[in-house]
Amino acid sequence: MDSKQIKTASASGLDWRKSSYSNAQSNCVEIAPNHNSAAVRDSKYLHGPVIVFQAETWRGFLTVLIAGEFRR
Template identity: 50%
Template sequence: MKRSPADEHRLQWRKSSHSQGGSGNCVETAYAPALGVLIRDSKNVHGPVLVLQPQAWRELAATVKQNCPRL
């Protein structure tokens, strides 16, 4: 089985407070200093992990907030 970058670190995964009690379609994020911001599907915690540099994460979050104002 292929190991993900998340397997190598003790990470503190976080989910948005907007996700609590919702449809279950959630993502979780964690920060690993040597890697950047990690993103995974909360229903598949052993699945693939997307790794973004902090600046790319900030830009993604700003774009989502701008285009989805109810979030």
């Protein structure tokens, strides 16, 4: 992946969402999507690092995820 497509950001002021499939131990990631990008963080570390993907990159990831390309 091109380093221009990923950057780190502050988690403050973003509208975070966690999957309804998340378990009680919070072993998941949270996303904060908007029209230009999607921020991703570890739900156990709310003030930890955040990775921001450009919208096109995030859509590509979701496309292969939904298509089942990550299934074993």
